[in-house]
Amino acid sequence: MLSERACPLRIVIDYMCFLTMKLLQQKLSAYTEPQKAMAAGIYPYFRAIESEQDSEVKMNGKKVLMFGSNCYSGLVNDPRIHEAAIEATRKYGTGCAGSPFLNGTLDLHKRLEARIAEYMGKEDAMVYSTGFGVNLGVVSTLTGREDYILWDEQDHASIIEGRRLSFSQSLKYKHNDMESLEKQLQRCDPDKVKLIVTDSVFSMEGDVANVKRITELAKQYNAAVMVDEAHGVGVFGEGGRGVCFDQGVADDVDLIMGTFSKSLASLGGFIATDKTITNFLRHHSRSYIFTASITPASTAAALKAIDILEQEPEHQQALWDVTNFALDGFRKMGVEIGHTSTPIIPLFIRDNFKTFAVTHDLLEEGIFVNPVVSPAVAPQDTLIRFSLMASHTKEQVAYALEKIEKVFKKYGII
Numbered sequence: 001m002l003s004e005r006a007c008p009l010r011i012v013i014d015y016m017c018f019l020t021m022k023l024l025q026q027k028l029s030a031y032t033e034p035q036k037a038m039a040a041g042i043y044p045y046f047r048a049i050e051s052e053q054d055s056e057v058k059m060n061g062k063k064v065l066m067f068g069s070n071c072y073s074g075l076v077n078d079p080r081i082h083e084a085a086i087e088a089t090r091k092y093g094t095g096c097a098g099s100p101f102l103n104g105t106l107d108l109h110k111r112l113e114a115r116i117a118e119y120m121g122k123e124d125a126m127v128y129s130t131g132f133g134v135n136l137g138v139v140s141t142l143t144g145r146e147d148y149i150l151w152d153e154q155d156h157a158s159i160i161e162g163r164r165l166s167f168s169q170s171l172k173y174k175h176n177d178m179e180s181l182e183k184q185l186q187r188c189d190p191d192k193v194k195l196i197v198t199d200s201v202f203s204m205e206g207d208v209a210n211v212k213r214i215t216e217l218a219k220q221y222n223a224a225v226m227v228d229e230a231h232g233v234g235v236f237g238e239g240g241r242g243v244c245f246d247q248g249v250a251d252d253v254d255l256i257m258g259t260f261s262k263s264l265a266s267l268g269g270f271i272a273t274d275k276t277i278t279n280f281l282r283h284h285s286r287s288y289i290f291t292a293s294i295t296p297a298s299t300a301a302a303l304k305a306i307d308i309l310e311q312e313p314e315h316q317q318a319l320w321d322v323t324n325f326a327l328d329g330f331r332k333m334g335v336e337i338g339h340t341s342t343p344i345i346p347l348f349i350r351d352n353f354k355t356f357a358v359t360h361d362l363l364e365e366g367i368f369v370n371p372v373v374s375p376a377v378a379p380q381d382t383l384i385r386f387s388l389m390a391s392h393t394k395e396q397v398a399y400a401l402e403k404i405e406k407v408f409k410k411y412g413i414i
Contacts, residue, residue: 037356040353040356041360042353042356042357042359042360043356044356044359044360044363044370044371047059047363047368052076052077053066053069053071053076053077054066054074054076054077054391055074055389055391055392055393055396056396057368059363059368062366063366064363064366064367064368065366065367065368065396065399065400066368066389067367067368067369067386067387067388067392067400068368068369068370068385068387069387069389070231070261070262070263070387071262071263071265071389072231072234072235072262072263072319072343072387072388072389072390073234073240073262073263073264073265073305073308073309073315073316073319073389073390074315074318074319074389074390074391074392075234075263075264075265075305075308075309075315075390076265077391078265078304078305078308080304080308081265081266081301081304081305081308084300084301084303084304085266085297085298085300085301086297087300088108088296088297088299088300088301089295089296089297091296092106092108092296093296094295094296094297095292095295095296096292096293096294096295096296097292098292098293099288099289099290099291099292099293100127100288100289100293101282101288101289101290104292104293105293106293106296106299108296108299108300108303109127109293109294109299111303112127112299112302112303113125113126113127113270115303115306116258116270116272116306117272119239119241119272119306119310120241120250120256120258120272121241121250121251122256122272122273122274123273123274123275123278124272124273124274124275124277124278125270125271125272125273125278126270126271126278126281126282126285126288127268127269127270127293127294127299128268128269128270128271128287128288128291128294129267129268129269129287129291129292129293129294130259130261130267130268130269131158131230131257131258131259131260131261131268131269132157132158132161132269133158133269133287133288133291134158134257134259134269134270134271134287135156135158135159135161135162135228135257136158136161136162136165136287137162137281137285137286137287137288138162138226138255138257138271138281138285139159139162139163139165139166139195139197139226140161140162140163140164140165140166140286141166141280141281141284141285141286142193142195142277142280142281143166143168143193143195144167144168144193145167145168146168146169146189146192147168147169147192147193147194147195148168148169148170148171148188148189148192148193148194148195149163149166149168149169149170149171149195149197150171150172150173150181150184150185150188150194150195150196150197150223151163151170151171151172151173151196151197151198152172152173152175152176152197152198152199152202152209153172153173153174153175154175154176154199154202154204154205155197155198155199155228156199156203156228156230158228159197159199159228162197163197168195171184171187171188172184175202176202176207176209176210178210178213178214178217181196181214181217182217182221185217185220185221185223186221188221188223190221190222193224194218194221194222194223194224195223195224195225195226196214196217196218196223196224196225196226197226197227197228198211198214198225198226198227198228199227199228199230199231200227200228200229200230200231200232200236200242200243200244201229201230201231201232201235201236201243201342201344202231203230203231203344204344204346204372204376204377204383204385205338205339205340205344205346205383206338206339206340206341206342206343206344206345206346207338207339207340207341207342208236208243208341208342209227209243211225211227211243211244211247211249211253212247212248212249215249215252215253218252219252224254224255225252225253225254225255226253226254226255226256226257227242227243227244227253227255227256227257228257228258229242229243229244229256229257229258230257230258230259230262230269231262231342231344232244232246232258233258233259233262233263233264233309234262234263234264234309234315234316234319235263235316235319235342235343239309239310239313240263240309240310240315240316242256242258244256254273254274254277255271255272255273255277256271256272256273257269257270257271257272258270258272260294260298260301260302260305263305263309264301264302264305264306264309265301265302265305266294266298266299266301266302266305267294267295267298268294268298268299268302315390316390318390318391319343319388319389319390321394322343322388322389322390322392322393322394322397323342323343323345323388325394325397325398326345326386326388326397326400326401327340327341327345329397329398329401330345330347330401333401333404333405333408333414334414335347335348335404335408335413335414336348343387343388343389344385344386344387345385345386345387345388346372346383346384346385346386347369347383347384347385347386347404347408348381348382348383349382349383349384349411349413350379350380350381350382350383351379351382352373352374352379352382354382354411354413355371355372355373355382355383355384356371356373357411358371358384358407358408358411358413359371359384361407361410362384362403362404362407365403365406365407366403367400367403367404369384369385369386370384370385370387371383371384371385372384372385386400386404
């Protein structure tokens with residue numbers, strides 16, 4: 001180790017190392033935000049969980065209440081889903097070693113696609129390896145250079161990436177603002193294809209899209225509609241079918257997208273639509289053609305989860321019971337929660353450092369939550385994302401409310 005007197009030598013050595021770095025590394029070495037949070041002891045990412053995902057998990061040998069999961073249905077540990085995944089692995093193995101376009105299509109995949117089409121009331125469905133891959137591969141593929149993609153400014157990153165890859169004209173409308181959407185539709189050439197893409201439930205702030213009004217405008221301006229139901233399936237609608245069904249407009253939505261990684265307790269994603277669209281996508285969507293198929297275990301797990309959601313409405317009821325209990329508790333506490341009406345509850349902090357510090361302190365209190373900071377949101381919009389599952393109890397939520405109130409008061413948030 002160098003002595004204090006040798007510090008100038010250390011500076012020289014560090015500078016020489018910098019000079020010998022490749023340009024890529026030199027450029028990226030300027031990004032030190034994670035290191036700053038680590039040095040302050042409040043870095044909140046990649047926290048290792050030592051147990052199954054459930055309402056309670058184990059971290060560093062201690063029990064922690066999980067309020068950071070997206071498995072709203074609480075089915076991720078259902079033994080029937082576990083057994084379905086195990087049996088599929090025994091029969092088909094652990095992977096497909098190819099894309100669905102070539103050797104990666106199993107009869108099990110075909111069964112899942114048919115089941116999704118039936119579940120969503122559409123002619124056909126396609127299964128992708130991830131939900132991100134669905135939006136990337138569908139949004140980037142369907143429209144041409146002279147066509148239009150119209151998207152909500154708070155759409156998920158996967159939709160944003162899809163429209164970036166598209167050669168179509170991109171028109172952003174203000175969040176959940178139907179007047180803004182209509183103004184953008186009026187800018188479009190009436191003879192060109194117009195695709196409106198929106199989340200059903202917005203994943204950070206938990207508010208719900210006005211899909212009914214979107215479909216009305218789509219009819220008026222001869223546009224197509226694609227709705228991302230990643231956070232709607234398992235939460236809204238009969239049998240957990242999502243917001244489009246809940247608002248009574250599923251038949252008017254041209255494409256319904258969803259994921260298996262949330263309420264369906266698996267991994268992968270789907271697009272449900274008509275056969276004209278799936279025929280085109282199967283032969284042009286690059287994230288479908290050039291990605292290996294989802295595993296047999298994931299396929300069987302999703303199939304079983306759909307059956308359970310459809311046949312056992314008590315899971316949805318339990319979810320809404322704890323959601324309404326939590327919403328009432330946060331309102332009484334005086335926490336700013338925005339416009340949410342869903343199991344996704346944003347707790348606005350509006351300060352990057354405080355958001356990290358609160359996340360750290362809550363974990364010390366046995367509460368796992370997710371921080372959302374810039375650049376994911378503007379610095380003045382930073383928040384804690386508190387999300388609920390059907391498997392949570394009111395006692396667990398009450399304990400979390402108590403600890404959140406304690407920590408928020410410590411930092412002067414309430």
